[in-house]
Amino acid sequence: MTTEHDRDRARAAYDAYLAECPARHLLDRIGDKWVSLIVSALADGPQRYSDLSRRIVSVSQKMLTQSLRNLERDGLVTRTVTPSVPVRVDYALTPLGRSLVPLMQAIKAWAEEHMDEVLAARARHDER
Amino acid sequence: MTTEHDRDRARAAYDAYLAECPARHLLDRIGDKWVSLIVSALADGPQRYSDLSRRIVSVSQKMLTQSLRNLERDGLVTRTVTPSVPVRVDYALTPLGRSLVPLMQAIKAWAEEHMDEVLAARARHDER
DNA sequence: CGGAATCCTGAATGATACTG
DNA sequence: CAGTATCATTCAGGATTCCG
Numbered sequence: 001m002t003t004e005h006d007r008d009r010a011r012a013a014y015d016a017y018l019a020e021c022p023a024r025h026l027l028d029r030i031g032d033k034w035v036s037l038i039v040s041a042l043a044d045g046p047q048r049y050s051d052l053s054r055r056i057v058s059v060s061q062k063m064l065t066q067s068l069r070n071l072e073r074d075g076l077v078t079r080t081v082t083p084s085v086p087v088r089v090d091y092a093l094t095p096l097g098r099s100l101v102p103l104m105q106a107i108k109a110w111a112e113e114h115m116d117e118v119l120a121a122r123a124r125h126d127e128r
Numbered sequence: 129m130t131t132e133h134d135r136d137r138a139r140a141a142y143d144a145y146l147a148e149c150p151a152r153h154l155l156d157r158i159g160d161k162w163v164s165l166i167v168s169a170l171a172d173g174p175q176r177y178s179d180l181s182r183r184i185v186s187v188s189q190k191m192l193t194q195s196l197r198n199l200e201r202d203g204l205v206t207r208t209v210t211p212s213v214p215v216r217v218d219y220a221l222t223p224l225g226r227s228l229v230p231l232m233q234a235i236k237a238w239a240e241e242h243m244d245e246v247l248a249a250r251a252r253h254d255e256r
Numbered sequence: 257c258g259g260a261a262t263c264c265t266g267a268a269t270g271a272t273a274c275t276g
Numbered sequence: 277c278a279g280t281a282t283c284a285t286t287c288a289g290g291a292t293t294c295c296g
Contacts, residue, residue: 031159
């Protein structure tokens with residue numbers, strides 16, 4: 001079938017697009033439900049696991065751990081274990097991670113400036 | 129049970145946080161898999177549905193339509209129907225939508241500058 | 257041409273229980 | 277304290293079919 005070929009080609013094209021489009025990679029990462037919250041929390045300085053857990057009230061341990069692991073994997077945060085009893089684990093932004101902070105602030109700035117318009121438009125749209 | 133109360137409180141806290149945190153709203157929107165691609169495509173000027181479909185090769189009609197509807201709902205995109213035969217539908221950015229473009233460029237800029245470091249870190253991490 | 261409606265699957269996320 | 281492991285659930289998103 002040609003449709004099958006088309007689909008394969010489309011997927012290949014999308015993969016190629018993804019590979020050469022760093023912006024989509026980035027959005028995949030910071031668009032993550034918890035990552036932005038974690039980065040903002042760590043922007044104030046290193047934090048222990050329990051600190052993060054307390055500051056980001058509604059995150060489950062599973063998602064917190066998973067998000068932190070991904071951030072560590074991507075070189076955006078460091079994980080430091082102090083083998084005391086009980087164990088102490090600190091997370092901190094790497095320089096690369098810190099370079100992300102201004103961008104997050106830019107996003108926050110746009111949101112604070114325009115998000116009410118978006119919400120107004122949404123409300124208008126919904127009431128019809 | 130107290131755990132139940134805790135969960136409810138955590139959820140309420142998160143909702144409150146969400147409500148007062150425009151940045152998360154924004155990230156939910158632009159972090160969407162297709163939205164960034166659509167906005168970039170429309171940044172070049174109005175496009176017909178089929179144009180968008182052709183430019184964003186791998187998007188399904190369903191997701192393209194759904195994403196466009198959401199963008200329209202949020203006042204970021206306009207939808208103009210020309211009742212010819214066959215129908216013609218044009219999509220364009222609103223001023224609000226256009227105000228998003230520089231932000232997208234900032235995101236793209238960070239990605240182009242740093243994403244290779246991220247990918248390098250990831251590769252290093254994975255090979256261990 | 258530009259969708260809408262339906263069905264379906266896998267991945268993301270959450271809840272819960274257990275551990276070094 | 278800082279997780280891991282497992283199970284249950286939800287839901288985004290793709291495939292397919294039909295329509296004005």
